[in-house]
Amino acid sequence: MVFSSNIFLLYFMPVFFLVYFILPKKTRNYFLLLASLVFYAWGAPEFIIHLIVSVVANFYLVRWMDKAEKPRLKKLLCGISIAISIGLLFYFKYGNFTMQNINAVRSWFDAEPLQWTKILLPIGISFFSFQSVTYTLDTYRKVNQPMKRLSDYMLYIVMFPQLIAGPIVRYCDIADQIRDRESRYTDRLHGFYRFVLGLCKKVLIADVIGFQVDQILGPSNYDVLTSAQLADIATKIATIDSTTAWIAIFAFTFQIYFDFAGYSDMAIGLGRMMGFRFPENFDNPYVSTTISEFWRRWHQTFSVFIKHYLYFPLGGSRVKTEARKYFNLWFCFLVSGLWHGAAWNFVVYGALQGIFICADKLFLKKFNERLGRIPSVVFTFLIIVLTRCFFRIERIDLSWLFIKRLFAFDFTPFHFADNPHFYVTLLVAAFFSFFTLSKFGLKVQDKVYFTEYGKRQHIIAFIVSILAFVFCLGALNASGFSPFIYFRF
Numbered sequence: 001m002v003f004s005s006n007i008f009l010l011y012f013m014p015v016f017f018l019v020y021f022i023l024p025k026k027t028r029n030y031f032l033l034l035a036s037l038v039f040y041a042w043g044a045p046e047f048i049i050h051l052i053v054s055v056v057a058n059f060y061l062v063r064w065m066d067k068a069e070k071p072r073l074k075k076l077l078c079g080i081s082i083a084i085s086i087g088l089l090f091y092f093k094y095g096n097f098t099m100q101n102i103n104a105v106r107s108w109f110d111a112e113p114l115q116w117t118k119i120l121l122p123i124g125i126s127f128f129s130f131q132s133v134t135y136t137l138d139t140y141r142k143v144n145q146p147m148k149r150l151s152d153y154m155l156y157i158v159m160f161p162q163l164i165a166g167p168i169v170r171y172c173d174i175a176d177q178i179r180d181r182e183s184r185y186t187d188r189l190h191g192f193y194r195f196v197l198g199l200c201k202k203v204l205i206a207d208v209i210g211f212q213v214d215q216i217l218g219p220s221n222y223d224v225l226t227s228a229q230l231a232d233i234a235t236k237i238a239t240i241d242s243t244t245a246w247i248a249i250f251a252f253t254f255q256i257y258f259d260f261a262g263y264s265d266m267a268i269g270l271g272r273m274m275g276f277r278f279p280e281n282f283d284n285p286y287v288s289t290t291i292s293e294f295w296r297r298w299h300q301t302f303s304v305f306i307k308h309y310l311y312f313p314l315g316g317s318r319v320k321t322e323a324r325k326y327f328n329l330w331f332c333f334l335v336s337g338l339w340h341g342a343a344w345n346f347v348v349y350g351a352l353q354g355i356f357i358c359a360d361k362l363f364l365k366k367f368n369e370r371l372g373r374i375p376s377v378v379f380t381f382l383i384i385v386l387t388r389c390f391f392r393i394e395r396i397d398l399s400w401l402f403i404k405r406l407f408a409f410d411f412t413p414f415h416f417a418d419n420p421h422f423y424v425t426l427l428v429a430a431f432f433s434f435f436t437l438s439k440f441g442l443k444v445q446d447k448v449y450f451t452e453y454g455k456r457q458h459i460i461a462f463i464v465s466i467l468a469f470v471f472c473l474g475a476l477n478a479s480g481f482s483p484f485i486y487f488r489f
Contacts, residue, residue, distance in 0.1 A: 001039055001042040002164065002482075003198075003199070003202075003263065003266045003267075003270075004199065004202050004203055004207075004476065004482045005476075005482070006473075006476065006477070007042075009199075009469075009473060009476075010473070012035075012039065013270075016035050017273065019031060020032065020035075020274065021183075028274075029151065029152070029155055029178070030151065032155060032159065032160075032274070033151055033154055033155045033158070033159075035160060036155070036158045036159050036160040036163065037052075037158060039160040039163070040123075040124075040158055040160065040163060044120070044122065044123070047122040047123075050088065050122065051122070051128070051157075051158065052154075054084055054085065054088055054132070055132075055153065055154050055157050055158070056150065056154075057081075057084055058081050058084060058085065058132050058135075058136065058153075059147070059150050059153045059154070061077050061080055061081040061084075061136075062077075062081055062135065062136055062139050062146050063146050064077055065077035065078055065081065065136075065139070065140060065146075066139055066145070066146045074140065078136060078137070078140045081132075081136040082133055082136055082137070084132075085129045085130075085132040085133050085136070086129065086133070088125070088129060089125055089126060089129040091119070092119055092120075092121055092122055092125055093121060093125060093126065093342055094342045095116075095119045096116075096118055096119055096342065097342035097343065099114060099116040102114060103116075123164050124163050124164035124165065126339060127162070127163065127164065127165065127168060128157050128158065128163060130168050130305055131156065131157055131168060131169060131170075131171070132157060133309060134168070134170045134171060134305065134308075134309065135153070135156070135157075135171045137309060138170065138171060138172055143172050144171055144172045144175060147175075152178050152179070155178060156169075156171055156174065156178060159271075159276075160270075161266075161267045161268075161270035161271045161274075161276075161278070162267045162271065162278060165260070165263040165264070165267065167264055167267065167268070167278050167279050167280075167281040167300075167301040168301040168302055168304075168305050169278055169279065169301070170304075173279060174276065174278075177275065177276050177277065181274070181275035181276065182275050183273070183274055183275035184275075186452065186453075186458075187272050187273065187275060188272075188273045189453075189458055189461070189462065190269075190272055190453075191268075191269045191270065191271070191272030191273030191274075192269065192273060192462075192465060193269070193461050193462075193465050194265055194266075194268055194269030194272060194449075195265070195266050195269030195270055195273070196269075196465040196468050196469050196472075197265050197269070197448075197465075197468075198261070198262040198263065198264065198265025198266035198267075198268075198269060199262065199266060199468075199469065199472050200262070200468055200472060201258040201259075201261055201262030201265060202258065202259055202262035202263065202266070202482070203262075203472045203475050203476055203482065204425075204471075204472060204475060205254070205255075205258040205262075205425055205428060205429050205432075206254075206255050206256075206257075206258040206259035206262060207259075207475075207479065207482050207483070208421065208422060208425040208479075209251045209252075209254055209255040209258075209422065209425055209426060209429060210251075210252075210255045210259070210483060210485075211422075211479065212248075212251060212419060212422045213248055213251050213252045213255055213392075214483075216236070216240070216244060216247075216248040217233070217236075217237070217248055217252075217392060217393065217402075218232075218233040218236070220392065220394075220483065220485060221394070222394040222395065223394075230395075233398070234398055234401075237393070237398050237401055237402050237405065238401060238405075240402075240405050241405075241408075241410050241411065241412045242405060242406060242407070242408050242409055242410050242411045242412075243411045243412050243413070243414050244412075244414070245402060245405045245406045246406060247414065247426075249385055249386075249388060249389060249392070249402075249406070250385060250426070251422075251426055252388060252392045253384065253385050253388050254426065254429035254430065254433060255429075255485075256388070256391075256485060257282075257285065257286065257429075257433065258429060259485045260281075260282075260299070260485065261281070261282040264280075264281035264282060268280070268281075279300070279301055279304075280300060281299060281300050281301050282297065282298065282299070282300065283296075283297040283300065284297060284433075284435075284436045284445075285297035285298040286377075286381055286384070286433040286434060287377055287433075287434055287436055287437050288377065288380050288381075289368055289373060289376040289377055289380060290360050290364065290365050290368050290376070290380060291353075291356045291357055291359075291360045291364065291380060291383060291384075292357060292360045292361070292365065293380075294380060294384060295353075295357070302336070302339075306332050306335070306336055307332075310332050310335060311328060311329075311332045314328045314331065314332070315328060316328060326358045326361070326362075329354060329357050329358055329361070330351070330354035330355065330357070330358055331354070332354070333350050333351070333353045333354030333357055334347065334350045334351050334354055335350065336350050336353070337349045337350015337351060337353065337354075338350060340391070341394070343394050344396055345390045345391070345393065345394050345395060345396050345399055346390075346391070348390045348396055348399075349387060349390040349391050352387050352390065353387060356383060356387070368380065374437075377434075377437065386403065386406075389402050389403055389406075
């Protein structure tokens, strides 16, 4: 079940909140936990057992670890807990990829391929695995005390608003809210507005753009395609003109932003309706003047996770040599690329981002400062657009071929009349992506997202949100196209 589906919008969400707010405050967490398990099990109930077993095991391991007096035993229990979380992630997410590469190597030596049954990927496994890791490590480091109740820990891991697409929430940031929180009527209203805003980003912008991108480049997940379908995509990419190629990759760059930012908005909104304050996940990333700034603004909770649980343990910038410092940076982005998908194109994507980050620290930042703000924003955005080729096209050879087509300079006039809805939506996406370049745009954003409303403003916002919600429902049912890009992440 995903947020942009009829089953969630028309049934699950209304029923959940109706019951949730009727129940006494002391029983709401139990109902939220039950609803979250139903949400996760919907469509794939076989995975719920793996989730529950891992949650229970980690809960008691961490409690045991906290009580242990011997440092070696503490480290051992910490390692076992992390191994459970990362082990499940590796098995489900990278098992197929690992076996494919093992069999590829074996084929070089004319060895028989190993037999392997393809593993289905549980939705949101990266997010709840990472939250388990943060809880274990933060408890080990005495950042927080272990939870006393299993139900509270399970709720932290499986809470449905942020279960499948984040934001990644550290336990120390939400512990007090799990135990006790207030849900004022203003929080419920602001949460609803935020949810609808995210739904609009997803349905009215990302999905409209994404449909056209898929027409040009094929489905985003190549794993589900046959050899004949992959051959058709290869032929299409090889013969694509430069105009269409640039439109496609620009469109995907906007699609993935509004898709993921929309999901984050919906998660934050749902949480606020219940009294939770989840951390922000996006901060206008496309107005960044440097690559470093972009990654501070894009998927912020993931960046925080990588910094605290990978970059710092590697030594961060406090290392003996400059070479080691840049290696640490590059390696973190290599890992982050692999996190996005079990395929070599994601490895290349992460490695490229790491190279640009290092280049940014060495000389690109100074170069951008000389360019001025607007040119540096354009330059940084173009880097992001070009690297997205390896993110969208899940074969390295086809990614390089697509880049060649971008710079083939066989530009042809595009025909606006062929799909005016797509081009208008693309312009809207571009406008809102760069809206906060101006002081006026920042002011409007602050009023929409972070300002408390008066009575009159609430009335207007509520009416607009209801109309937008209904419009989104109509758009969903009319198109039937609403892919979930971050399913595999």
